[in-house]
Amino acid sequence: MRPTLLLPTVLLAWLTASGWALATPDVLIVSSEDSPPYQELIQTFSTQLAGRVDQLEISVQSQQQLSDSLSKQPPRLLLTLGVSATEQAIQSNQRVPHLAVLVPRLTYEKLLSSKPATDLRNRSAIYLDQPLDRFLGLARLVVPNLERVAILSSMDPAPPRKPLASALKNPPALVVELIESERDIVPTMQRVLPGTQALLAIPDNKVYTPHTAELVILTAYRQRVPIIGFSSTFTRAGALCSVYSTPSQIGQQAAEIASKVLSGRAVLPAPQYPQHYTISVNDRVARALGMEIKPAPILLERLHQELGEN
Template identity: 30%
Template sequence: MIRLRWFHIHSWLALTLLLGMAPAAGAGLDVAVVVSQRTGPHAVFAQAFSRAAASLGHRVFDAGTPADGLDDVALARADLVIASGDAALSAALRLHPRPTLAVMIGQSRFDGIRREHPSWPLSAFTLDQPAERQLRLLKAVLPEARRVGVLFGPEGADRPAFERAARVSHLELAERVVGDESELMRGLEAVLRDSDGLVALPDALLATPASVRSILLTSYRHQKPIIGFSRAYVGAGALAAIFTTPEQVAGDVIAWLRTQDGGRVALPPVRGPASFEIAVNRQVARALGMSVVADEELLRLIATGDVP
C-alpha cells in the first residue's frame, strides 16, 4: 500500500509556518478542548492543535473526557470549546452553552447531535470529503468508469451533493438508501451489479465493522473496486481512499482560528476538510487486473479533475 500526503490549502508546511509566526492580534482566546479518548486520533489532534494554538497566543485548557469527567470551570470560562469526536461533543453540550466547534466527526453524526441542540452556538469541521473530490479519485484510478455505486444511510443527507458531483464528473449514479442493517446486502448487491465501482461513505450505519466487512467481501466477489474513507479501509481491501489525518484537521482549525481577533468568536459554517491524503492498495489493483497511474499523477488528476 502506498500512502501519499496531499497538501491542499492548509498543509503541514503551512502549519509549520504558523508555529513560527507571532501571536494573533488582540487578546488571545481561552480555548477548552474536550476529547472523546485520551489515546488514538483524538489525542493526536489535541496535541497538534494545542501546540499551534498556544504559539498564536491563545490559552488552551484540557477540559477532560467523557470517561474521566469534564472540567466545569474550564468550560464555563471558555471563549471557545473544541470537542473532538461525537462522545466529546455530546458531553460538552450537556454543560455551558459556549461557542462550540466539533472536529474529528462525520457529517451525519454531527447533524444528529445538532438537531438535539438547535439553539446552541455550534459548528463543525467534519471528516467527510467533498463528493466531487471522492469522484475525482474514482475517475483517476478507474478512468473508464461510467456508473458509480453509492449506498446512503437512512437520512441520505449526502445524496444531493453526490448527484451534483456526478453530473459534473459525467458519471451516472447507481444509488440505494439503506434504512437499517437488514437492507444492507440487498442494496449492496443492487448497486454493485449496476456500477463500475463503489464509493463507501462514513455513515454511522454503513461504517460499522460488520458493514465494512460485508461491503469488502461482496465487492470483491463482484470484482468491483471500492473507494474508501480511511487508511484502514484500504488496508482491509479497498482499492483506494481519500481521508484527512488528525494533524491536518488541527492545521485547518488553526487556519480558521487566525481569522479571530481575540474578541467574540464568530464560528465558521460547517465545512469539510481542506487538507487530505490518499492511499492506494496496489495489491488489490493487481488482483482486480487494474493498472493504476503513478502516485504523483493521481494527485494531479484529483486537483484538476482530468482523467488519465
Template identity: 30%
Template structure:
C-alpha cells in the same frame, strides 16, 4: 484513573493570555497528538488545556475543542453557552447545531466529501461513468447533492436502497451490476465491522472496487479513500480558534483544504488495476475540483 495532560508554551513575556480547553475522546494518545498539533498552531499566547467532563459547565469566555462525537455531545449538553469546535466529527452530527447556533457551534469535518471520493474513483478508473451508492431509506436523501454533481465530471450515480439487513447482499449485487465502482459513504447502518467483510468480498468476487468510506476501510480491503491528514485538520481548527479570539465567534463548519489518498496495493494487484502513486491521485482529484470551482464545489 484518568490521565490528564496538557501542552502549553509560555512566551518570554509571561504566561499565555488566552486559553482553549480540549474535551478529549478518551483515547489518550489521540488526544495528546491533537493537542500538540493545536498548540503548535495557535501561538505562544494561547494555552491548550484538557478539561474533565464534570468541569465543562464552568467554562466561560473560552472555546472548547471537542474531540469526537461523544465529546461534542457531552460538551454541548453540559454547557449550552460555551463556544464549541468539534473535531473528528461528521457533518450530519454537527450541521443542525451550527445552523441553530451560528458563531457558537462549529466544526472541522472529519468525513470526506462524497464528490472528492467519487473523483478518487474516477482518477483510478478513468473510463468509469456509473457510480453505485448503497443507502438506507433514512439516509438516501444525503446523496442528492453528489448525484447532481457527478454529471459535471462525466459520471452518473444511482442510489440502491437497503431496507433491511437481509437485503444488504442482494441489493449490493444489484448495485455492483450497475456501477463501475461502489462509492461507500460514512453510513454506519451499512458499513460497519459486522458487514464490511461481506461487502468487500462480494465486490471483489464481481471484479468491482470499493472507494471509501475512510482510510481505515482501505486497510480492510477497499481499494482507495481520500482522507484529511491530522495536521491539515489542526491548522483549520487553529484558524477558527484565532478567529474566535479576534471577534468572539467561530466561522461556519468546513472541511479541511488538504487531502491525501490511501490505497490498497494488494487489492489493486489482485484486480489487475494499475495505480498511480498516492500523491498523483490526490493531485489529479484537486485538478478536477479546481476546474469546476475548487473545494467549495464539494
C-alpha cells in the same frame, strides 16, 4: 510574539484531575477517546494554535468533567473530538463557542436537528468526511469509463449534488441506497453493484463498523467492484484507494479557525469539510481486480487539478 509554554496533554489532564486550579482556559479540549489519531490531532492543534495566539491557556479534560467545567469555568472556545464528546457538549445546552471535529456530516446535522437557530450560531464543525466531489473525482481518476457509482447510507438517501455541478464536468450517475440494518447490506449490494463501476464508502457509523466493513469489502470484491474508501485503514483492509484527511491536517485547520475566534477577528464559520486531504492506494487490490492505478502522490496532484484546487 512572546513564547508560550504549552503543557503536554497528559500533564494538563493530570493537573485538572488532581484538583490543581488552572486559570479559566482559553480552549477546553474534550475527546471521545484516547487513541493515537486523537492524540495526534490534539498535539497538532495545540502546537499550531500556540504559534498564533499569545499567552494561551489550553485544558484537556475527560468527558466526565465536561458539564461541570462548562458551568463553572466556561472556556472561550470548546473543541470536541469525535461523536460521543460532541453529542455530550450539544446536550449540555451551554452557549460556549463550540467547534467539533472527527464527526461525520450526517451525524452532526442529526445531533443539531432539534436545536433552535439561535443555538447554531455558536457551533461549528470540521466534518470527518470529504465532500462528495472528492470521492467522485478520485473514482473517475482510477476507474476507466466511469458511468455509475453507488453509496450505502443509513440516514441520507439523497446527498446534495449541488457541489458537484461546480467542481466536476459530467459527473457519473449516483445511486444512493438506504441501509436500515446490518442485514440489508449484502442483499442491497448484490442488487445494486451489477452495472456499477465503483462503490463510494462515505463515513457512516451505522453502515461501516469493523464487522460490516469486512462484509462490504468481501461483497464488493466478489462483484469485482472497487471501493473508494474514507481512511487509510479502509485502504489497507481492501479498498482500492481512499481519500481522507489526517489528524494533523484536521488539527491544523481547527487551529486556523480557533486563532481567528480567540483573537476576535472572526466568529465561528459555518460547518465545513476538511480543506487539506491525502490519498492512499492498495496496489494488491488493484492487481487482484486487474486494474492499473497510479501512485498516491500523482493521484492527489491530478485530483487537485480536476477540482480546480491548485
